[in-house]
Amino acid sequence: MGTTTLDAWGARWPGAWLGVSLMAGALCPGQWAFASSERPGHIAPTTTPAVSAASLKRAGAGPADWVWQLPADVAPPRVPADNPMSPAKVELGRFLFYDKRLSGNGTQSCGSCHFQRLAFTDGRAHGLGSTGEAHPRSPMSLANAAFNATYTWANPALITLERQMTNPVFGETPVEMGVNDTNVQQVLQRLQAEPGYPRRFATAFPEDPQGTISWDHVIKAVSAFERSLLSFNSKYDRVKAGKARFSAPEARGLKLFRQAECVKCHQEPNFSNQFLTVATRDVDVSFYNKGLYNLDGRGAYPAASPGLIEITGKAADMGHYRAPTLRNIEVTAPYMHDGSVATLQEAIALYADGGRRITQGHNAGDGRASPLKNALVRSRPLSHQDQADLLAFLKTLTDPQFLRDPRHADPFQSPPPGKRRTP
């Protein structure tokens, strides 16, 4: 487990990083850099040096004291220029993440739908909001959320955790945290009344020594906490680091995982797509149709959650979703965007079958025959043993330390036993 300091990378998005590596001093802080001859979207492809944590460590000190604890081959995530990481901000974010006063009616925190022991999912097919409204989709794992190019299941309008968070907080369709016109200031006043908070806000946001409790600061602190939720200490990681060995079924499962092209969408090291670090050159923002539904013979998904098409309006985007991380997948049932697959065995069998056929009910249809299905999702001759081995491998992606790391735990429930802590 190597470490890379953020100050080495610059507490900014790659503008600062490129400023170190390519064109020192030529960039405005926090701005992205690409040579004018290149089309936007591709950052200086040829002159970027190979990433070396050691060399970057010497690159100079930044403003933050945050240290990314990452495997040596994983570059740090991109961090918005206006929200640098710091331990104080992450710790404030942890309190806020678990603080029920953050919802309109005071009944729910972020943690009410994101349980640490379930890799920050909630075990439900459909999240349940503070006013009892069910969400069309299942709460996503927050493990390694810092690295996503876009957020939620399929929304390219959300490219930062900060922007994502405004949805559960302020969203009306459905209501989640339920902050609205009537209570938006009241929620801040509740936090202001908590004696511990102003000091923590002042420390987390040193540019504002008054410790102003604003929505801007609340969202930035929670986003910083979410960026700190790193899961790179599974058996898979330990095997990779030479500190453990796969069992025979696990090793065979990994081989099958690669042979059966699961890895094409669930790419290492995060076993996801859209994995974005400061070192990423070609940013992947792809979405896939996995043949879960085919209501009309033309690939239609249920209207409650049609996928990327909801944002883009493009017919070809029907049923397209991000490939979420498979890290900790063992504990994040039920599966898929709508929780419609109960177990991991079923999920593996579904892919082996090249999609899902639903024989009855209003969602009946043969997803395997969907014209919109990605070509990688196709029937594959995977025996029961193969599928069992795949399952064995997937379980090596569980990171028990992450699931009980006290740095990520609910501070209101932590010791001293029986006594509710305050910030």
Place this chain on the structure above:
Amino acid sequence: MACFSTSWFSKSLLGAASAALALSVLLSACGGGGDSGGSNGWSVDSSGAVKLQFAAYAGSTPIQCGTAVAGLGSKSSGAQIQDLRFYISNVKLLKADGSSVALTLSATDNNNYQGTDSVSLITLSQTGVGSCTAATALNKLIQGTVPAGQYVGVTMTLGVPFSLNHLNSTDPATPAVLRSDVNPGMSWNWRGGRKFTKVELQSTDTGNPVTLLHLGSTGCVGDPANGVAISSCTAPNRVPLTFSSFNPNTQAIALDVKSLFASADFSVANSCMSSPTDAKCVGPFGVLALNFNSDGTGTGQPISGQTQSAFKAVGL
């Protein structure tokens, strides 16, 4: 790039002349013509002050929170306002020679922002009154200044300009009128922008189904490679509102909900949130003369040769 308001704006001015005749017919038909100024128009004195008033109407009847509105939609149903707010941007006064002069807003505050683009939030509903559930205070006015002189009409845009629409809704540097901590109900974080309109009517039919229009830009996506929160939208959905013959001293601009939801069946819910594939948007988008196809191929551009008929001039 389809998202910048300037591209269609010049187009809409070209179309304004041809639409003027039809518009004046419409105004007189609605009985809301008042003193339309005639060919001489009206004058702005040396103070430069101009005050534009807005109102909510159902047909020829002014309405507000608590008003029992009748005769709505395809089944002539009854309803009450639940929420009625919309953004107006880049107001310009028109001169007889066809030129236009930008109105400089008098204030930048919780309802207004004056910058390279300007935007105001008009609020015609107030929580706690009748069935109204949101917005703490009414705001029926846009106030500003122009050079003294003779004017004949006014033009503006329903919606928030691209340059402002996608600013971070919680950043203190974002104009207050567009922020989630000031007007959370108008932020539209799921689509990376703002609701241009939040028009919601609660039917008096069984179950009180809601008919609503949340207009806003759709198909908006970010550019994670370059850290740009929203880099483009496919359907801007901004509506040019041009009143070639309009006198703010004697007239107001009214949103006529009866016209907006003329084809809706108020006995069931009619929720148009501008989704590019939502068939329930065909009606209201048609009234707003915005290009929309429920197969997702709508451009969100004003339809050439057509004029919206939801907003109209009424006598004060």
